[in-house]
Amino acid sequence: MKKVFLLLLVALTTGVFAQSTSKEDLDVIQGIYGKSKKELAVAYMAIPEAQGAGFWAIYDAFEVERKALGQAKVAVIEDYAANYANLTDASADKIAKAALKNNMDYQKLFGKYYDKYKKAVGAVTAAKIIQFENYMQTAVQSEIQDAIPFVGEMEALKK
Numbered sequence: 001m002k003k004v005f006l007l008l009l010v011a012l013t014t015g016v017f018a019q020s021t022s023k024e025d026l027d028v029i030q031g032i033y034g035k036s037k038k039e040l041a042v043a044y045m046a047i048p049e050a051q052g053a054g055f056w057a058i059y060d061a062f063e064v065e066r067k068a069l070g071q072a073k074v075a076v077i078e079d080y081a082a083n084y085a086n087l088t089d090a091s092a093d094k095i096a097k098a099a100l101k102n103n104m105d106y107q108k109l110f111g112k113y114y115d116k117y118k119k120a121v122g123a124v125t126a127a128k129i130i131q132f133e134n135y136m137q138t139a140v141q142s143e144i145q146d147a148i149p150f151v152g153e154m155e156a157l158k159k
Contacts, residue, residue, distance in 0.1 A: 054120040062113045
């Protein structure tokens with residue numbers, strides 16, 4: 001009976017996990033808030049028209065780089081999904097290092113663009129957009145974390 005339950009759990013978890021990781025961050029955000037990320041940013045930031053063109057040009061450049069990091073994050077998660085049931089020390093190390101690098105790359109990106117935003121619209125507004133981005137990343141990460149099994153979860157269920 002435990003083996004049937006375990007097989008069913010693996011099948012269901014993998015299906016939910018695959019759906020979750022195949023989405024872009026924007027799709028996750030839209031699912032949570034019912035709006036696109038840009039719509040949320042426009043409403044939250046309320047950038048004066050005089051500063052809008054410069055700010056949104058920087059934002060669009062940021063989004064191009066952020067989406068590339070999002071795709072790298074999805075690749076790490078897909079690697080984990082493909083291997084979590086049979087993790088070895090080597091595969092766990094590879095996945096953990098890739099996840100840590102991706103997290104650091106996000107922080108570097110925020111730092112790089114904070115300076116650009118600050119130059120265009122001042123430190124308060126620059127801090128506001130970084131806070132917004134951190135919030136969005138946390139929301140996406142929470143959704144992803146809810147959809148994936150913890151390392152060793154399968155072994156614990158076998159007992």
